[in-house]
Amino acid sequence: xxxxxxxxxxxxxxLADSNHEGEAVVAVRKAxxxxxxxxxxxxxxxxxxxxxxxIKSPETLAFLTGGREHMESKIRHLNQQVxxxxxxxxxxxxxxxxWRRRAFDLEHASQNAQTEAERWKKLASETADRxxxxxxxxxxxxxxxxxxxxxxxxxxxxxxxxxxxxxxxxRA
Numbered sequence: 482x483x484x485x486x487x488x489x490x491x492x493x494x495x496l497a498d499s500n501h502e503g504e505a506v507v508a509v510r511k512a513x514x515x516x517x518x519x520x521x522x523x524x525x526x527x528x529x530x531x532x533x534x535x536i537k538s539p540e541t542l543a544f545l546t547g548g549r550e551h552m553e554s555k556i557r558h559l560n561q562q563v564x565x566x567x568x569x570x571x572x573x574x575x576x577x578x579x580w581r582r583r584a585f586d587l588e589h590a591s592q593n594a595q596t597e598a599e600r601w602k603k604l605a606s607e608t609a610d611r612x613x614x615x616x617x618x619x620x621x622x623x624x625x626x627x628x629x630x631x632x633x634x635x636x637x638x639x640x641x642x643x644x645x646x647x648x649x650x651x652r653a
Contacts, residue, residue, distance in 0.1 A: 490515045 493515065496508035516522055 486515055486519065 490512055493508050493512045497505050497512065499505045499508065513523065516526070
């Protein structure tokens with residue numbers, strides 16, 4: 482078995498570990514073709530692994546002998562990735578907590594502002610009512626002190642004029 486066949490077999494056997502069943506089956510079939518072309522079988526590979534011996538050429542088991550170092554390197558790399566992802570997750574958890582607290586504070590401030598606005602609205606309404614009553618009472622007192630003539634009366638608002646017209650119509 483030549484070096485290119487060995488490398489190709491190594492890559493194809495890596496595909497045999499796929500989670501996709503169809504891909505894994507095709508990879509095993511292709512590996513078997515490569516082995517048969519060189520007069521080998523999966524049994525020969527298994528025996529070579531058990532005995533730590535070589536099959537017909539040194540390149541045949543190159544993918545198996547370097548496998549441990551390769552897997553350990555891959556495990557180290559994956560552990561680094563896990564560590565980085567855990568760190569990122571922790572950072573995102575801190576950010577999430579910050580934004581939740583911020584949202585709560587803003588909601589609380591909004592509720593306070595709304596309560597305060599309602600209080601001011603009520604106060605303004607009460608003040609307007611009091612001023613209205615005060616103005617009416619002052620107007621009546623001024624009216625009582627003078628001899629009323631149409632010119633001395635305070636100008637009526639449109640609402641008052643319309644209300645007086647309706648009263649006159651009802652009487653008639």
